[in-house]
Amino acid sequence: MFRLSRIVAVVAAAVLAGCNSGPDPAQRQAAVEAFATVQKVFQHPRCQNCHIPGDQPLQFDQGLPHAMGVARGPTGHGAEGLPCSTCHGEANAPDSYGPHAPPGAPHWALPPPQQRMVTLGLSPPELCRMIQDRNENGGRDFAALLKHVSEDKLVLWGWNPGGTRAPVSVPHAEFVAKFRTWADAGGPCPTG
Amino acid sequence: MVSLTINGKTQQFDVPDDMPLLWVIRDMAGLTGTKFGCGMAQCGACTVHVDGAPLRACVMPVSAVAGKSVTTIEGLSADASHPVQRAWAELDVVQCGYCQSGQIMSAAALLKAKPEPSDADIDAALSGNLCRCGTYQRIRAAVHRAAELAKG
Amino acid sequence: MKTAAGTSRRNFLKTTALGAGGLVVAFFVPGANRLAQAAPAAADAAAPFAPNAFLRIAPDDTITVLLAHSEMGQGIWTSLPLLLAEELDADWSRIRVEHAPAAPDYFAVGMPMQFTGGSMSTWTEFERYRRAGATARALLVQAAARRFGVKAADCRCENGTVIAGDKRARYGELAADAAKLTPPKTVTLKDAKDWNLIGKPHKRLDSPEKLDGRAKFGMDVQFEGLLTAVVARAPVFGGTVASFDASAARRVPGVRDVVQVPSGIAVVADHFWAAKLGRDALKIEWNLGPNASLDSERLHGDFLKTATDAGLPASVAGDATAALVKAATRIEADYAxxxxxxxxxxxxNCTVKIDKDHCEVWTGTQFQTMDQAATARITGLKPEQVTIHTMFLGGGFGRRATPTSDFVTEAVEVAKAAGKPVKTVWTREDDIRGGYYRPAFVHRVAVGLDAAGKPVAWQHRIVGQSILGNSPFKMMVRNGIDATSVEGVADSPYLKQIADHHVSLHSPELGIPVLWLRSVGHTHTGFVMESLIDELAKAAGQDPLAYRRTLLAEHKRHLGVLELAAERAGWGTPLPAGRARGLAVHESFGSFVAQVADVSIDNDAIRVHNVVCAIDCGIAVNPAGIVAQMESGIVFGLSAALFGRLDIVNGRVQQSNYHDYRVLRMNQMPKIEVHIVPSTDKPGGVGEAGVPPVAAAVANALFALTGKRQRELPLRATS
Structure with missing residues (x-):
């Protein structure tokens, strides 16, 4: 048993490096459970509103089509002539601007059209596969993904969205821990 | 003190950091062509260019643009000769006129980014600018005309 | 204003020499003066002090036309000068325009007050501005004849010049001499066939200054020492301040004063932003009063209950009840x-500067005389001591025609309390939640059709607040009927030929301030009547166009625009799959407008692709302006049809800004095509007439598309 678990650990490490073999069932089970939290975050309106299949982002907690016909544009930074930065600054507007002023964070944008990182409407297995698909996720491996969800300022905005917007419902530290658990196990996906 | 260059003129303003750029432009610099319409980036009447890119001045703290170069409608051209202004005149776009500074600044930003915009490009770039008088059809035509004028 | 002050009304017309050697022509319509003298207190008090002039000719040939009405986008800055310049044979390129001061000489023709509304400016001024031009021309000709040593009859005028043989003199050169002459008692106006300017499209004269930020709106008034105020008003209509704590507000840098005024608490500061922050920092306890339980949803239910019974009669013929019983088919519908x-x-916004014996007001207003009187009342000055500077209006749509002068009155109170010149500025939230709304209405209608599908009985009950009833104009309510509540129904061409009809009105009194909104009663009656006619056509198994043709056979102008719009829109020709057309025709403000809309439903949203519009407004003074006003009215009407809705819960208006009080945007803009019916009839109004048909045209198109009849605005994308 001891040897076996050592072997599994080695294999798991290999998985993180991109090998196809899976983790042990317990770790896999824990990872799949952790993914439920990851999913909750990725499909929270704060994140999902811009991770959309089409070219018009959504807005508000209800995920309504962004007014003004806002478009993804050629790079994800909005239409030519109406970049996201026209209204969305580097930080949320001061409270004195009122609850409806547009929110802001560094590099406010949608994913680029070539790598849309769509989360909207995906089932858990689909979402799980999308997150680790480098053609979709900006060429990120697990380490890069972890760094992205841990440190990216636009991602972090989801926990401090300003105004009356609902922040992401899972604490950020918990989300990162769960993401790590899931990633450490090689990103196993739920079935069905 | 915040330093801003507005229409080429560098000025110091003794204002709070979080004062919206719009009110610095209007009430401190005395340039009233940039309009207040909604205060929350819904109508586009306050559109200016900052370092060449369009910006809704009503939701931008002045500290966020400190040291940058701001262009307002008064500075778009010296004599209303910008292709957008010429096209607007030619097609008799304005009605009450209150939104038009913002419309013109948005259209100028669009043409800079996309010199020959399609109707879809115009929809995408100008739907953030409201006009209660309903001049949209003329604005659309005038953007196309401005594109022609800009080509010379 | 720089015009010379007039002194007497002896003459039908008089001239005054300008210091600079120019010519000023003032023009009086005797009837207007009589009416002015019979005006209510508001107007009476505003009698003497006035420059009395419609135009000035300066030595440099510029002709300044003074506008008795306010430019708010509708284009009178161009159409009124056109009338004057036509008879003056002026050089159009030398025309300058100014808003007139508030003074009796600028009272609307036949009315005891100076105002802009009812789409009346161009047609009511059609004579007066032409006569002003013709009189000035006669004087210039007389002056030239003397100078040339020829008879006046041997002179002609062209492009700002008087010509006799090889002698020429520009108007500017003649102005000083002309000013010394006695004006003619009568002038002859040109025959329509001789018009050079009227009837030809002209670009707007206010365009250049609106393209580079120069145009000054009320919001743009600035001068040394001017402070800005933002006012905290009750969250519920009619609420009052119980107590307030301004200590935090006073600590905001830039705040100069906090003053209580009847409408609330004003924070007065060096600039808008400080005033706004100060306002936000106020702690106020309100006495909410009786309107704190108002609920628009419940009101809707109440209105429906009220409609169970007939109201006060607005238009009655025969016995509608009996005829309904006898009808072959009966259609019943509730609209809202x-x-x-x-x-x-x-x-x-409104800027006020009060001095010891004078007060100046700068604002974009449609109601100068009322505002002047209100200002005089508050300041204890005489109306003639109050100067109203009419600035460009950044849209009016009726909101700046307030019988209570609400935003002017408040600004005067603030300046008075502050003891300094103050510009009071409303935020967008203040505007959306500030009342003076188009009232909500319910229509309950029962129509009986005969066996051929023709309407033979019509019972129509309208329920909604009266605009005039609670205003200084309540004397205009006759026999309990506020005409603005029933216009478009009570005078409908369809009803005229129905022997048995009964239109009645309930005007519930509620605490929600209501006001005219562009096209007033026609905003709802156009929608209701033209939707109903479509319902009847359906019940009769007839095409909506063919059905209207039959019913409107005696109404040639309705029919004319209907046929023109239908033909240009290709009525009856196939459309791409998923699209359908609807049409509507409605008369308002003396003009007849038909529109055909074609629509689809895309992504759970109504998409209006095209609106083809035909208008018969009689003589088309400036066709370019008419086209623009039709485009404008259609967009305004579409905003209401697709999005417009205010909800009131616990007395509080729920919407606050353009994110939840949506209006049409560029990406929702249909292609609009406007056709003007050539006409020699007297001019009608065009500022509002484009609004009423469009909601019905879209609703009828949606019915054609989905088979579902929508009877409430805003329309929904239900397929």
Whole structure:
């Protein structure tokens, strides 16, 4: 048993490096459970509103089509002539601007059209596969993904969205821990 | 003190950091062509260019643009000769006129980014600018005309 | 204003020499003066002090036309000068325009007050501005004849020049001499066939200054020592301040004063932003009063209950009840429209400077005389001591025509309390939540058709607040009927030929301030009547166009625009799959407008692709302006039809800004095509007439598309 678990650990490490073999069932089970939290975050309106299949982002907690016909544009930074930065600054507007002023964070944008990182409407297995698909996720491996969800300022905005917007419902530290658990196990996906 | 260059003129303003750029432009610099319409980036009447890119001045703290170069409608051209202004005149776009500074600044930003915009490009770039008088059809035509004028 | 002050009304017309050697022509219509003298207190008090002039000719040939009405986008800055310049044979390129001061000489023709509304400016001024031009021309000709040593009859005028043989003199050269002459008692106006300017498209004269930020709106008034105020008003209509704590507000840098005024608490500061922050920092306890339980949803239910019984009669013929019983088919329908805000792009504002014996007011207003009287009342000055500077209006749509002068009155109170010149500025939220709404209405209608599908009985009950009833104009309510509540129904061409009809009105009194919104009663009656006619056509198994042709056979102008719009829109020709057309025709403000809309439903949203519009407004003074006003009215009407709705819960208006009080945007803009019916009839109004048909045209198109009849605005994308 001891040897076996050592072997599994080695294999798991290999998985993180991109090998196809899976983790042990317990770790896999824990990872799949952790993914439920990851999913909750990725499909929270704060994140999902811009991770959309089409070219018009959504807005508000209800995920309504962004007014003004806002478009993804050629790079994800909005239409030519109406970049996201026209209204969305580097930080949320001061409270004195009122609850409806547009929110802001560094590099406010949608994913680029070539790598849309769509989360909207995906089932858990689909979402799980999308997150680790480098053609979709900006060429990120697990380490890069972890760094992205841990440190990216636009991602972090989801926990401090300003105004009356609902922040992401899972604490950020918990989300990162769960993401790590899931990633450490090689990103196993739920079935069905 | 915040330093801003507005229409080429560098000025110091003794204002709070979080004062919206719009009110610095209007009430401190005395340039009233940039309009207040909604205060929350819904109508586009306050559109200016900052370092060449369009910006809704009503939701931008002045500290966020400190040291940058701001262009307002008064500075778009010296004599209303910008292709957008010429096209607007030619097609008799304005009605009450209150939104038009913002419309013109948005259209100028669009043409800079996309010199020959399609109707879809115009929809995408100008739907953030409201006009209660309903001049949209003329604005659309005038953007196309401005594109022609800009080509010379 | 720089015009010379007039002194007497002896002459039908008089001239005054300008210091600079120019010519000023003032023109009086005797009837207007009589009416002015019979005006209510508001107007009476505003009698003497006035420059009395419609135009000035300066030595440099510039001709300044003074506008008795306010430019708010509708284009009178161009159409009124056109009338004057036509008879003056002026050089159009030398025309300059100014808003006239508030003074009796600028009272609307036949009315005891100076105002802009009812789409009346161009047609009511059609004579007066032409006569002003013709009189000036006669004087210039007389002056030239003397100078040339020829008879006046041997002179002709062309492009700002008097010509006799090889002698020429420009108007500017003749102005000083002309000013010394006695004006003729009568002038002859040109035959329509001789018009050079009227009837030809002209670009707007206010365009250049609106393209580079020069144009001054009320919001743009600035001068040394001027402070800015933002006012905290009760969250519920009619609420009052119980107590307040301004200590935090006073600590905001830039705040100069906090003053209580009847409408609330004003924070007065060096600039808008400080005033706004100060306002936010106020702690106020309100006495909410009786309106704190108002609920628009419940009101809707109440209105429906009220409609169970007939109201006060507005138009009655025969016995509608009996005829309904006898009818072959009976159609019953309830229609409803919500409260609407005008939401002009320029938030309300007013600048006031009070001195010992004079007060100046700068604002974009449609109601100068009322505002002047209100200012005089508050300041204890005489109306002639109050100067109203009419600035460009950043949209009016009726909101700046307030019988209570609400935003002017408040600003005067603030300046008075502060003891300093103050510009009071409303935020967008203040504007959307500030009342003076188009009232909500319910219509309950029962129509009986004969065996051929023709309407033979019509019972129509309208329920909604009266605009005039609670205003200084309540004397205009006759026998309990506010005409603005029933216009478009009571005078409908369809009803005229129905022997048995009964239109009645309930005007519930509620605490929600209501006001005219562009096209007033026609905003809902156009929608209701033209939707109903479509319902009847359906019941009769007839094409909506063919059905209207039959019913409107005696109404040639309705029919004319209907046929023109239908033909240009290709009525009856196939459309791409998923699209359908609807049409509507409605008369308002003396003009006849038909529109054909074609629509689809895309992504759970109504998409209006095209609107083809035909208008018969009689003589088309400036066709370019008419086309623009039709485009404008259609967009305004579409905003209301697709989005416009205010909800009131616990007395509080729920919407606050353009994110939840939506209006049409560029990406929702249909292609609009406007056709003007050539006509020699007297001119009608065009500022509002484009609004009423469009909601019905879209609703009828949606019915054609989905088979579902929508009877409430805003329309929904239900397939």
């Amino acid at each position: 429209v919500p409260y609407l805000a005008h939401a002009p792009m320029e938030p309300l």
